Amino acid sequence: MSHSAEPLPMTARRSGPLTGTAKVPGDKSISHRALILGALSVGETHITGLLEGQDVLDTAKAMQAFGAQVQRLDEGEWRVNGVGIGGFAEPEGVIDCGNSGTGVRLIMGAMATTPITATFTGDASLSHRPMGRITDPLELFGCEVTAREGKRLPVTIRGASEPVPVRYKTPVASAQIKSAILLAGLNAPGETVVIETEPTRDHTERMLAGFGASIRTEITDEGRVITLKGRPELNPQPVAVPCDPSSAAFPVAAALIVPGSEIRVPGVSRNPTRDGLFVTLIEMGADIRFENNREEGGEPVADLVVRHGPLKGVTVPPERAVSMIDEFPILSVIACFAQGTTVMQGVHELRVKESDRIDAMAVGLRANGAEVEDTADTMTVHGKGVLGGGATCASHLDHRIAMSFLVAGLASERPISVDDGGPIATSFPDFLPLMRGLGAQID
Ligand SMILES: O=C(O)C1=C[C@@H](OP(=O)(O)O)[C@@H](O)[C@H](O)C1
Ligand SMILES: C=C(OP(=O)(O)O)C(=O)O
DSSP states (O other): OOOOSOOOOEEEEOOSOOEEEOOOOBOHHHHHHHHHHHHTSEEEEEEESOOOSHHHHHHHHHHHHTTOEEEEEETTEEEEEEEOTTOOOOOSSOEEOTTOHHHHHHHHHHHTTSSOEEEEEOOHHHHTSOOHHHHHHHHHTTOEEEEETTTEEEEEEEOOSSOOOOEEEOSSOOHHHHHHHHHHHTTSSSEEEEEESSOOOOHHHHHHHHTTOOEEEEEETTEEEEEEESSOOOOOOOEEOOBOHHHHHHHHHHHHHSTTOEEEEEEEEOOGGGOHHHHHHHHTTOEEEEEEEEEETTEEEEEEEEEOOOOBOOEEOGGGGGGGGGGHHHHHHHHHTSEEEEEEESOGGGGGSSSOHHHHHHHHHHHTTOEEEEOSSEEEEEEESOOOOOOEEOOTTOHHHHHHHHHHHTTSSSOEEESOOGGGGGTOTTHHHHHHHTTOEEO
16 A cells, blocks of 8 residues: 555654663565465464554565465464465455555566466555566566566566576576575576576575475575475465564664663664674664573564663674664664764665655755765765754655654754654564653654
8 A cells, every 4th residue: 555645744852861671573585475475375374563664565465466365363462364375366456555665676577477367566666676587587487577667667577488497697686586496486496596696685585495395505706596396285374573673773773872871772773784883883882782682583682771862883794784774764863873984885875765865855854963974885974963954854655764864853953854753664664652652752
């Protein structure tokens, strides 16, 4: 469902110390995959901790349109009765993936090797995002694709009736490309191979193995070589979705920049392919403790204890970008409250997310008094330890941009507003009550 409601302006004000426990929602990447793999299994998959954000709800609806039974049992508790690999039915209507790049790209992969036709759309943000990076490799399996100019949505895919397996080296580091190919490979005979030169998030590989597929990853001179054997039977698995580190980043950032704060964020995934923000924050001198390190739902998790304290600017090397790709907007806010310069390198992919995130943050932070420079592939923030604030920022239909500016406003001298906080519901529907519960002044 596209976010088309009236804009929802929001304002954040300088707040007293933030305290308490911030239980952030389930991981968005894992939630999408749990629904899709559940739909491709034969039998019943039981999911707990599912993120009930709009992006994931749109994927749930899509799985129903392809013939799976998807049922909400309780808060975060869902049941999927799958149709098996190759069992998708042709959907009657258009598949509207709303704001979700992960949703549309993974679902395209999941249906591309089944002989059915589906048309995909999304909101204004998603309609600007590149789809050729997905449809080009999918065409190698034998499906037929028609797309709007520039390989944008709407896209129609006529699934391959006699799919062939594919060997593909991803031209950009993207877990969405990797995952779309692996999901397509499920219904191709023989071995489908994806090669990536940088280690993107590995939830698809972990979950496919958990659901019984034969999949292996080898580190070679070419990069990470992931090999999937086609046409397995996926066995339904209980999925316990861990808390989303990309959502945890917002209360963590708020506690780091609002003086006197100390908060606890329990059960956050510490998957090494998602850990770049925490590595960076520790380098900046952040007071973060990782307690009760354990495994939940096949993912390493920990409880975070975060305290306000002095921070210093750092250089984030390009090879780390992939493990914190969604966290750069909030890092650019934290960097304003550090002393010294923070340089973020290798961040060109931010330009093709829900918005051009480099531009959105640079423009908004400058309007609030920060000194920010950007190039095609870098963002540099000259931190002064303080931020003036006082401006209204455009969120560009981008949840992470909206949340980043609202967190900034909790520690800036004057309030910071966003023109539309509505998109926050795509990934973090309880952001407002959760932040207010810690003492944040946002209305
Ligand atoms: O596979 C996924 O779940 C995701 C992969 C990343 O996108 P890219 O694959 O475009 O890097 C990330 O930015 C997105 O939020 C979620
Ligand atoms: C980039 C993001 O999501 P998606 O690509 O799924 O829209 C995100 O959540 O920051």
